[in-house]
Amino acid sequence: MKNVTNMIVAEGLTKNYGELVAVDHIDLKVAGGEIFGFLGPNGAGKTTTVRMLTGIIRPTQGRIHIAGFDLLRDPIKAKEVMGVVPELSNAYTELSAWKNLQLMAELYGVPAKTAKARAEELLVRFGLHDRKDHKTKTFSKGMKQRLVIAMSLMSDPEILFLDEPTSGLDVMSARMIKDVLQELNNRGKTIFLTTHYMEEANQLCNRVAIINHGKIAAISPPEELKARIGGLGRLEVSFKSHVDSSDLRSISGVTDVRESGDKTYLYTDEPGTTIQHLVDYCRAGSIKIVTLNTLTPTLEDVFIKLTGNGRGMEEVAEVVTNGS
Amino acid sequence: MVPEIQGQMRRAFAIARKDIRIYYLKGPVIIFGVLSPSFLFLAFMIGRNLPVDFLIAGLLGMTIFFTSTSVTPVIAPTETQTRNLERLAAAPVSITTILIGDMLASVLFGMLISLVPILLGVMFGVGVAHPLVLAVAIVLAAFCFSAMGLVFSSTPTSMTSTVMMMSTMIKFPLVFLSGVFIPIHDLPAWGQALASISPLTYITDLCRYCFQGAGANYYSVPMNIFALVVFLVIFMVAAVKLHERSLPMRL
Numbered sequence: 001m002k003n004v005t006n007m008i009v010a011e012g013l014t015k016n017y018g019e020l021v022a023v024d025h026i027d028l029k030v031a032g033g034e035i036f037g038f039l040g041p042n043g044a045g046k047t048t049t050v051r052m053l054t055g056i057i058r059p060t061q062g063r064i065h066i067a068g069f070d071l072l073r074d075p076i077k078a079k080e081v082m083g084v085v086p087e088l089s090n091a092y093t094e095l096s097a098w099k100n101l102q103l104m105a106e107l108y109g110v111p112a113k114t115a116k117a118r119a120e121e122l123l124v125r126f127g128l129h130d131r132k133d134h135k136t137k138t139f140s141k142g143m144k145q146r147l148v149i150a151m152s153l154m155s156d157p158e159i160l161f162l163d164e165p166t167s168g169l170d171v172m173s174a175r176m177i178k179d180v181l182q183e184l185n186n187r188g189k190t191i192f193l194t195t196h197y198m199e200e201a202n203q204l205c206n207r208v209a210i211i212n213h214g215k216i217a218a219i220s221p222p223e224e225l226k227a228r229i230g231g232l233g234r235l236e237v238s239f240k241s242h243v244d245s246s247d248l249r250s251i252s253g254v255t256d257v258r259e260s261g262d263k264t265y266l267y268t269d270e271p272g273t274t275i276q277h278l279v280d281y282c283r284a285g286s287i288k289i290v291t292l293n294t295l296t297p298t299l300e301d302v303f304i305k306l307t308g309n310g311r312g313m314e315e316v317a318e319v320v321t322n323g324s
Numbered sequence: 325m326v327p328e329i330q331g332q333m334r335r336a337f338a339i340a341r342k343d344i345r346i347y348y349l350k351g352p353v354i355i356f357g358v359l360s361p362s363f364l365f366l367a368f369m370i371g372r373n374l375p376v377d378f379l380i381a382g383l384l385g386m387t388i389f390f391t392s393t394s395v396t397p398v399i400a401p402t403e404t405q406t407r408n409l410e411r412l413a414a415a416p417v418s419i420t421t422i423l424i425g426d427m428l429a430s431v432l433f434g435m436l437i438s439l440v441p442i443l444l445g446v447m448f449g450v451g452v453a454h455p456l457v458l459a460v461a462i463v464l465a466a467f468c469f470s471a472m473g474l475v476f477s478s479t480p481t482s483m484t485s486t487v488m489m490m491s492t493m494i495k496f497p498l499v500f501l502s503g504v505f506i507p508i509h510d511l512p513a514w515g516q517a518l519a520s521i522s523p524l525t526y527i528t529d530l531c532r533y534c535f536q537g538a539g540a541n542y543y544s545v546p547m548n549i550f551a552l553v554v555f556l557v558i559f560m561v562a563a564v565k566l567h568e569r570s571l572p573m574r575l
């Protein structure tokens with residue numbers, strides 16, 4: 001591995017499938033030790049990007065450096081430093097978990113002794129040790145997915161690419177995988193993560209990129225995105241008895257009111273002072289408040305703003321010029 | 325450069341071991357490997373008054389041909405469908421390494437199954453006049469036909485049946501061109517010309533030499549070996565080029 005600050009660098013990365021531009025001139029830099037989230041709606045070009053970054057398919061245009069190695073010129077060296085969990089990947093179902101892990105070790109040139117110790121460790125970590133000699137076709141979906149991740153870790157890679165690693169898994173399996181990613185990151189590994197779970201990205205990632213129609217709409221730390229693009233904060237109130245929303249609109253600081261179920265949402269620029277006005281208003285009218293929460297914009301709000309209803313692209317221009 | 329090539333070779337062996345475990349160590353594959361050439365052979369030979377050593381030589385040539393081309397064509401389409409190919413494509417191995425791995429497994433299989441006709445010959449009292457040449461011939465032919473199988477598998481499909489049909493359509497006519505059933509000496513001039521474009525001709529001719537002794541062969545031994553090497557190189561280069569094109573289309 002070369003001594004570089006950016007473990008993943010992509011410049012002008014483009015992939016055309018005939019007429020379709022699946023990925024359109026994207027630039028990315030992922031620093032060493034970073035967990036980088038890659039978000040986007042279905043068909044946005046996430047998998048295509050990951051496949052190009054991992055050397056599975058060749059870009060139509062653009063350059064890629066992995067840990068300082070030019071992926072297109074020196075694919076073997078570049079691939080040796082990364083572990084990959086493809087979107088729809090599989091272990092060999094006719095082989096046992098153990099044999100699958102050993103095959104990975106051999107393909108990545110890991111010495112046999114190291115490979116044995118590491119396989120034992122990973123099987124225990126992923127809760128598969130008691131099934132290690134069973135053919136993987138007998139495994140459940142979650143077990144298979146854990147095995148595929150274990151396989152990607154057999155070479156103790158510096159960079160790990162995961163394309164939707166937790167999709168379709170139960171809470172426990174998903175949490176186990178998230179914990180492993182966090183541990184790896186604490187040990188200094190760089191992680192490139194594609195996911196549809198906003199909360200997962202929000203918790204794990206140092207920075208996220210949102211891709212839409214093959215173009216990057218924003219790259220920032222999640223909190224910055226929420227502050228800049230997420231829009232207004234809101235108060236979530238539940239009243240004991242029904243309150244007319246037109247009255248609430250007149251409260252100072254409230255810009256919009258929406259009702260949903262037993263909850264009323266008050267949109268505001270300054271949640272703090274609005275709460276005070278709301279409380280005053282209720283006291284004056286003897287209205288009982290059951291619950292009151294302050295909601296800040298979530299990553300999901302940001303995501304929907306940037307990718308929803310084809311409105312994304314105008315805002316993109318704005319975000320990009322805002323400097324990301 | 326040298327350690328890198330060594331590394332890739334070791335990885336090719338890892339792929340070969342995987343292939344053997346998954347695709348070759350299966351009852352039906354092994355039984356089919358032994359039976360199909362035997363049946364085809366019997367079908368054409370029964371009732372014709374031919375010497376046993378002639379029969380065994382032809383059977384051996386066909387056995388290597390059928391076993392070595394039996395599994396290599398289906399590995400790529402199968403792994404396309406099972407989605408293992410993407411894992412392999414992400415690993416630090418070149419396409420050549422993957423193909424060499426597939427070829428090595430097939431060579432081993434072809435060599436092992438080719439012992440069956442040899443032992444059959446021994447049972448019928450057919451001795452091997454030139455064991456060393458025979459060993460070289462078997463190894464070389466197994467490589468050559470395994471590479472041929474890889475050319476078949478380069479169609480970017482996940483349907484094994486498509487590949488099997490295509491390869492069968494090419495394999496069977498080749499058998500009839502190749503002097504297996506009729507000695508090349510006895511073929512008309514156009515038949516001899518056609519036989520010369522089939523790699524199976526050369527291995528069968530070598531087997532004739534090894535079992536029936538000098539004079540039974542039509543081409544000289546060096547000529548036969550040279551021809552097999554040329555076919556091997558052509559098939560291997562074609563397989564690598566074609567798979568480089570088709571791999572991205574499979575994903």
Ligand SMILES: Nc1ncnc2c1ncn2[C@@H]1O[C@H](COP(=O)(O)OP(=O)(O)OP(=O)(O)O)[C@@H](O)[C@H]1O
Nearest residue numbers: 017020022040041042043044045046047048049575
């Ligand atoms: N092999 C291919 N041939 C043709 N078009 C393709 C191919 N692979 C992807 N595409 C197209 O490229 C676009 C991006 O696909 P991609 O798989 O990268 O999306 P994604 O962001 O991973 O979506 P998802 O969230 O559904 O996984 C889509 O329009 C898809 O149809």
Ligand SMILES: [Mg+2]
Nearest residue numbers: 046047048087
């Ligand atoms: Mg995808």
